[in-house]
Amino acid sequence: MHENRPGTARERLLAAALDLFAEHGVSGTSLQMIADRLGVTKAAVYHQFQSKDDIVLAVIDPALSRLGPIADHAEAQRGHVARRDTVLHGVVDLVVEFRKVSATLSFDPVVMRLVRAHPALRSLQRIRRLLGGTAPDPGSRVRMAVLSGGLMMAGADPAVIRLDDEDYRDHLLAAARRILVR
Template sequence: MASRRPAGTKERIQAAALELFAEQGVQRTSLQQIADRLGLTKPAIYYHFASREDLVRSLVQPMIDAAEALLAAQEAAPGRDPRALLEAYVDMSMEHRAVTRLVVSDPATLGYLDLAARVVEWRRRVIALLVGADADLAAQVRAVVAIGGLADCTVMFPDVADADLKVAAVDAALATLHG
């Protein structure tokens, strides 16, 4: 995985915050620590973010927007292709892999932007797309396992190349759905 260097100060703050949040947790990371890591002053952080919570929101909101856009597009599409849906879901998850890892490693992050409820609702929508709203319990359970497994793969295999992980995860999810 190639990482790109953040261009502006705001992006550098977000990148440093994400690293520190992952290392120490959101609640144990101060804005001063983020400023120190970057060689900035704390007022420079406040220039871009009103609070630590505002900074966390700025990290999480792009993932929320991407998930909502993905689901809206899939729900509006005329045909349902489970492989295409799962691949798009994995792509979105991979794009926001660092934030997903943060949320999993620091569950307090789920409180921001009511993320826990959003994730549950996203999964319900994906399950309906995969097996239909009126599917029997067995089909719904397979869909839950498939979607949960996809999400877990983005966290459990941080050193695996996205393309390799995508193929293995989608194949496993499809096998679970049709099992």
């Protein structure tokens, strides 16, 4: 198994891949480009990962793997408002921590394909339910779509890119709460 500490060959490879994905998209980034960015051979990249999909999964998995614990923690709360607030805090913290990943990969077709097949998709559906996103009325569905899309895109907007994490988190939470108010 590969080490997962910052500074390891694996972490440097993932950082280089994320930078290249931001510049060229996942489909426009080759394993050779990643190797060239790192100054290593393509064989060295293959030593760490068997495919580009494996690299993409390794980039997004730390965020996706946190969805289940967020939903678990929220489901343990008493009352709809407490569950919703717990989910909002958890998801906003996730967006803040992984803003570069989200801004870079949220709407990439390769990433969307991989996420649709990822086990974390069930946790994402749980989170939507906890936020009230399964209500049958059109207004609830639209609010959930605005909230989901807004949170994913917030990290990519140049107007907020320089906000420090605390301000960014506070403003995301406030905006999310306003969107969810019925």
